[in-house]
Every structure is written in structure tokens, then in C-alpha cells.
Amino acid sequence: MTAIIELDRVSFRYPGASRDTLRNVCLTIEEGDFVAVIGGNGSGKTTLCKTFNGLVPHYWVGEFAGEATVAGLDTYDSSVAELSSTVGYVYQDFQNQLVRPRVRDEVEFGPMNFGMPDFAERGRQAMEMLGIDHLAERFVWQLSGGQAHLTALASVLAMRPRVIVVDEPVAEVDPAGAHALYERLTQLNREHGITVVVIEHHAEFISQYAKSVVLMDDGAPVWHLPAAEAAARAAELEAHGIPAPQIIDACAALDLPGAPRTIAEAAAIVRGAGVTPRGASSVEDAAGESPACPARPVVTASSLTHGYRTVAGDLMTVLHGIDLTVDAGDRIALVGGNGAGKSTLMRLLGGLQVPREGTIVLDGVDTRSASSARLADHAAYLFQRPEQMFLKDSIRSDVRLHPAGRGREDADALVDRVLDRVRLTPFADRDGRTLSGGQQRRATLAIGLAMGPALLLADEPTASLDVASRDSVIAMLDELSDTIAAAVVATHDMHLVAEWATRVVVLEQGRILADLAPRALFGDDALLTRARLVPPQIVSLGRELGMDPVPLSVGQWRDAFTAAGAEVHA
């Protein structure tokens, strides 16, 4: 193999910054490799990848030292335009990368700008390679997240690049969409020899798809290793904010050596070691606890039907005859693919909109009889993108907005208490937009809490978070359950479902497909397939080994083996 990207002692400092973002980077990427670049926030991953297509130092003009060669071109002596026919870049917020009205125009945009006469052919081919040719005439704002991501990829593919860089592909699409994208990237890598570089936080994707891994820390690569070797360094990865995949954790929990990449490999290791789970009865099923007194309903929805007008003018029904009661103490995860009606149902439950048919009684109030502002005293709705909830210039004023507006005398004390609770007191005077992803989510939780709701509704609270921040948000949701009567969370995140929820409501095409406990959901293969859900690795591993009940977290897994004194035949 030959090297396609070679960095030799590259350093870079952004204008006005006090220190280098990249420090003496020496890195070689072979043609045909599938590289995952990992590292904590601020480790310089994104800046590194922007040297590949010349955005650093041509667009971001800073202090650049060293030599970067991409496909034989010295990036310092060439332009972004020249390099972009070699390196394609798909952004994390790929929606903002789409600039033309229709998919076809978007995909042809690059080749057209460079005056390539075969632009139509290139566009058609790129769309075919990704299987989105049927979307060619759609307007880009009509696309789902996954489709928009593939369109962004197709638009760089139309330039026939030799390298494709994808920044955090999992951040803004559902797991099924993320897997689909990775499958396409693998196909491009295998069949067309395109070198793929992904910036990725999620260990399970890295171990499943990447061939090699670059670990970045403080502006320089710590190492560049084949994926299998990288996965074996679980402790080192953990230290850099990349928790190991659950199956590796699971083996480590039993003191078994090895770094399995798939569920089957992990099961083989466990079977080979001859350990058997014993503690079947030690696993507590939170959903199984029956309350002593009959539960108080927080919100009741009966025969809900709702829909929207489309641009073409017809009524698109999103929810069909939904009946749902949320009781005090419920932690409900609302799952289902994009377009299943999750957000619509939540907006109706929170009184943001009223249903076309059927009724909703929220905390004793019919949502038709009160304005949405009044209903905000009973239900807090957290939008999917945190920045949409930052209406003021500091977190403190954002949290204060609702209680102060309602004339609560203890508003300031309440705000202090809530901020302390989500551990954001040191950041209270900053604009929410300047915080990290995890802090932003916690800030929105604080806003919700200060509203003192009976019902908390959160739309994708763990989306686009790295694993550590995601776990902290799940833990936070867990802690807060005593202050709110019930919570409903729309999510694609099966870890959140497994570790937090007591009830899962599966939506499909606007109908409730199932309403059951998380463990029951993960035990039902037909249902999982139908709803396109991928259970967490630890659940799959537990099932592969025939454990009953299956563990929902690594903690439960460990307990199942150790608490009741599993025998280890070494």
C-alpha cells in the first residue's frame, strides 16, 4: 500500500489562540485504509482532518508549520479547490452543508463549480452508489436526517475523491441510519478503494467498521494502530474519554482476556472460559415493582388522531387513535424510527398543540381548555436541539425566565438550587451556546426543572453526545426522578432505554406497536426487527448466552456472574 496522506511535524495555531491546536503531528495514512480518529473534546481531531483538504491553513489562516502531503500534493502550495477533488469532507452538522434546493442540484453542485462537463453523469453515479437516486427530485428540506446525510456524502462523492472524511457520522441520525451510512462507507472503501477517515466517539462503531485507529490527545496523535490492537487498549481509551464497547467491558468484568469485536466473538470467549451465570434472581427489574397504591395518572390521552398539512395540501396523518396513560412514577421511553410520530405525540402531551381528534388530560386539565403557556406549568418540553432553548444571554436568565415570569418569590433561590443540581453553577453566567454538548443538555434539564412540571418531556436528550456526556445525562435524568412525577423521553438511544426507562412505548407509523418493560422489548426479536431497534451489546451478549433475565447494563451482567457466586473454571 502507498501512503495517501502524510503529515510531517505539522503544527497549527488558530489566529488569536494562545497555544497550538496541532502540535508536531507526524501521521501517515495508507491508501485504502478505513481510519477512525478518536480523542476527547478539544484534542484537535477536527483540526487534524481539516489539514487534509487544505481548509487548514488556507481557509483558517493561522500559524502553520511542517509539511502536509495529500496524494502527492503539498497542501501548503495548493488550494482548497485543488485538494477538494482528492478529499471530500462531510460535516457533523451536515444539514448546513446542503446549499441547493433539490437533491440533484446539490449533488451536481461541486462538479458544476469546477466546470466538469460530465457533471450530470457524476451526480447520477454518486446517487446510485449510495442508493438515493430515487430522491433526486426532492427538496432538501423534505429529507429525513439519514437521507440528508447520504445526500451530503453523495455531493462530495460526485467529485470522485480518493479520501472521504466524515465528522461524527452518528451524531445526528438514528442508529439504523448510522449503520446504513457506515455500510455505505465500507462499500466505498472495499469496492472503490476510497480511503475513509471518520471522527468517531462510539467504540462499537469503531470496532465494527474501522481498520485502524488514530488516538489524538492534546493536539498530537498518541498512536496509530490496527483496530484490533487499539481495541485491546481499553484502559488507555477510557482515560481519553472513549469508554470501551460493552462487550469488552463485559469480558473485563469477568477478568477474561481478549478484545472481542462482535457479539459472537465475545460469547465464544465467555463460553471458552467456561464461566456460567448464576445470579438469575439477583437482577431486579425496576418495571416489575408494582406500586402499593393505584398510580395517579399524570397525563391521559384517549383516541388521539393528529396530522399535518403537507406542502402539496393534503392531510398527512401522523398519529392514529393513540390511547396512552402516563402514571406518576413512570419513566417512559418513546421509541420508533424517524417519522413514527414520537415528536408529535410529545408535543400533544405537553399541550404545545391540540389534537385534531381525541382528548388529552394533563395533570387534570383538558389541553383544549387552556393555553399552551398555562399548560407549561404542568409539563416542560425540552426541544431536541439545546440551543433552541437558550433564549437569553446566560444560563441563569434562561432558567429564571419561567419561575420569575410566574411571579415565584423564591425564584432566585430556586434557580441557584436547580443550577447546583445539574452542576452548572460555575457556568451560570455564560451563554448556553458556548458550553459543551453535555453541559448544554444539562442546562436544558435545568430549564425544565425550574418550571416545576409534573411531566417532563424530552426530545432526544442524548443525541449527538459523546459516550461520557451521554452517561452523565442518563445519570442526571435518573437522579431527577424524585422532583418530577413522570417523564417521557423520545429517543433512539437504546442505552438510555436499557438503563433509565421503566416502560417502553414503541411507535410505528403513528400507532402504538407495543407498550412494555425494556427487558421484554429486548427479548422480543420480532418486535426489535419490526421497529428497527438495535439492543445494547450487553443485552445481545446476554441473550446469545441464554441468560435469563438478560442483563440491561454491564453492572447487572457483573452481578449475574458474581453475586450468586458463579463458578469459574479457568
Add this chain to the structure above:
Amino acid sequence: MSRKTRDVLSVEWVKLELIRTAYATRGGLFAKMDARMVIGWYLMLAVAPWLTHSFATIIALFVITAVSAALARVGPLVLGLFLVGFVTDFLYAFLAAWMFGGDANTALALVEINLKLATVSLASIAAFVSLDPEKLSTGLLALGAPELLAFGVSYGYRMMPILFEEFGVVFTGLRLRSAPGARGFLGLRALWRWGTYAVQAFYPIFLNTAKSVRTTVESLETRGFTARQGRELRIARLSIGALDVTVVAVTLAAVIAAFAIGPWVMTG
């Protein structure tokens, strides 16, 4: 009070109507035409009314553009706004003439200029309702507009649905979390409050948008937008067909006829 989901005259409806208008999703006669010919057609009708003082000709031109607007399938929102403007302008003309001691002739002169303005507005509505952003920007390119302007037009359209969405969400947030209050006389206080929210909504929208535009600008750079070699390719996509020629010819004939009947009505 009972809330219900409304399909017309709601915020959602306004949003949909604007998108339908901007993206020419209703189709219509001119939507099938070449952008250059639509722009040419529009210029013809936009200039014609200013070349005459004959009342009959102006009315005839107005009828031509009204028929065109119908053929272009202009949506109810834009048409409604046009009608409101049209009617109030007329009322204002009569009121002004009467208050400042004018007579029927003064009123007629004011009506004449209003009718000319209405004709031009109807023609522009019919034309621009029929041009989707890609067509419009290519058409502008073909007519010699700078590439940046042509792109700006198409990008502006692209941003429109995003900004609506963003505004909707931020406005809802403000409404939910700000202090509720009484509706007041004729809902005036509620209206005032909503006005305040609309202004306050700009702070978060600007910051959120500024952040996302950074990606857009970078990505434009990587996709050769500044290479500027695509002009000919884009223009080469346009083609003028039989429909274009027919529509322009028929309109031209109608305009000439309108000018012909002017003197004829005067003398006859």
C-alpha cells in the same frame, strides 16, 4: 376558550403558503417555461403600463395580468395580501381626493396610478410564483447577473424554511416560558406580548444561524464555489421551447391589442 388545530390562517398555514409560493409547487403555466422567457415576459408587462395614459389600455393590461395570475395558480395568501393592498390603496385614493378638495378627475388620476401599480404587482406575482429558486438563479445568470447574486438568491430560498422552523421553535419557547398575561381589550395585550416575543426571538435565531452558516461557508469553499467555472454549464441547461415562444407571442399580441383599443375607445 377551546383550542383547535386550524388549517387556514394559522402560523403553520402561512409557512406552507410561503414555501409553496417560493418553490412553485403548485405548477401553473409559467412554471413549465424557461426562466429567461418568464423574466422577459414579466419585464414586458412591468413596463407596458407606464407607456400610456389611456384608461382603457390600462384596464386591458390589468385584465391580461389578472388572467396570467390565475394561470400561474397564485396561492390564497399572496393573492389575499395583494387584494388587501389593492383595496386599501383605492380607498386611500378616494379619501385623499375628497379630503384635499379634489374632484372626480383627481380621484381618477389616483385610480389610474394605482391600477398601473396593481398591474405590475400582479405580473410580478405571476412570474415569481412560477420560478423555483434553481430556475430563478440560473435565469439571472443567463441574463448576466454576477454568480454571487445568483447563488445568493437560491441560497436565500434554501434558508427560508430553516429560518421559519427556527423562528417557530424559538417563538414557542418564549411563549411557553415567559410570563403569561391577560388577553386585554380586543386581545391587544396578547398582541403586544407576541410582538415583543417576535423581537426577542431574533437574539437566539441570529446566534444559532451564525453558527450553522460557518459550516456552510467552509463547505462552499471545499466544493469549488469560489472556483467559478460552472457558469456556462448552468446556462447550457436552459432551453427555450414552443411553449415559451407561444406564451410570449400571445401576451405580446394581447399587449399590442390593449394599446390599440386605447385610442379606439377615446375616439369611438
